[in-house]
Amino acid sequence: MNPLSVTSLNEKIKSLLEVTFEAISVEGEISSVTYHNSGHIYFSIKDEKSALRCVMWRSNASKLKFRLEKGEHIVVFGNIGVYTPRGEYQLIARSIEPYGKGSLALAFEQMKKRLSAKGYFDRAGKKPIPLFPSIVAVVTAQGGAALQDMTRVAARRWPLSEIVLFDTPVQGEGAAESIARAIAEADEYGADVIVVGRGGGSIEDLWAFNEEPVADAIFRAKTPVVSAVGHEVDTLISDFVADLRAPTPSAAMEMILPDADEMLFTLDELEERMRNREREILSRKSSELDEIQRALKNVSVQRRLKMLQESFVRVEHDLDEVMRYRLSSLSETTLPVERRLSEAMSFVLKSKSSQIERVCDILRMNDPRHKIKEGWAEVSKDGRRVPLSSLAIGDTVVLADADNVVEAVVREKREIAKGENHIWNSKKG
Secondary structure, X not given: OOOOOHHHHHHHXXXXXXXXXXXXXXXXXXXXXXXXXXXXXXXXXXXXXXXXXXXXXXXXXXXXXXXXXXXXXXXXXXXXXXXXXXXXXXXXXXXXXXXOOOHHHHHHHHHXXXXXXXXXXXXXXXXXXXXXXXXXXXEEOOOOHHHHHHHXXXXXXXXXXXXXXXXXXXXXXXXXXXXXXXHHHHHHHOOOEEEEEEOOOOOOOOHHHHOHHHHHHHHHOOOOEEEEEOOXXXXXXXXHHOOEEOOOHHHHHHHHOXXXXXXXXXXXXHHHHHHHHHHHHHHHHHHHHHHHHHHHHHHOHHHHHXXXXXXXXXXXXXXXHHHHHHHHHHHHHHHHHHHHHHHHHHHHXXXXXXXXXXXXXXXXXXXXXXXXXXXXXXXXXXXEEXXXXXXXXXXXXXXXXXXXXXXXXXXXXXXXXOOXXXXXXXXXX
């Protein structure tokens, strides 16, 4: 028998193994894993007794929904390949599934765990939804039923809000990146709230909302984001990252927009409550005002003046009583004085009366009328006694003696020389 070369033996083994084990599935626990820069994945699986080296080329690795981690129990679908230069064989993986559950379920749990560790789900970072949003940005497909449901509900509940669509594919290759860009554009638009959503579907149809680019865009948005994907039973990564989760797209509008009818009812109720409150306040303030008026009246100037006046009246009455009492008390002590005073006054009056009678006698004795001798008269002009030297021709004078009064007019006046007879002779001129 001719001996085989090493290369020939390895090639025969390669042909035999690769043909025999062309499509197999192997389960085992990942003992090591390396993600290469080239995109290939190198890993090993083991059981209680053996280990098997595996590789997944980049073309298949890009389709893997979850990340291989040490310790995971997986099922590898592929074929045996032999590396001839070293005579080593390995399992070339075409697809990998978690043992006992789907790959998407595992990928979901891994993504959820990773983003939770980054703080994407923290309630403290959630932004509040405005009560009355003016602009609602909707990130969804333009022709989808979700958009029609949302616009219908918005028009019914709160027609004052403006709905702005940011059209984007919501499933398929590249959908996650497109949704992330639409969220960023809506965030820059200046809307009050962003609704990211689509209608129901399979887990594969909804998977774009489980991918990290969408989670990053929601987390980075400054505008509050509402996740409204699928049906109520569907739970996605976007639901955990968003500020609010809605079970359906139409429910999202029900949750973020106020009900116009309910608002009108509330306004009517508030108006009635306000009126009742106004009446209550007015009644209370009126009572307080009455109390203040009574208090002011008690301390007012008029009140104080009246009190002072009453006080003066009492003082006057008391003083009058005191004076009456004092006078009554003093009257007894003043009676002797009064009698002595009366006697003294009587004596003085009698004395003065005597003096007056003597003065009257003297006045009568000195009355000019009694002093005028016969043939002499008192001359007066304008009611006053005047000397003859003051008279002028034409003056009217009154001549009076003790018994008669004569009115005369001065016709002539001359002076009497010394030694001349004072008897007037009218015949002499």
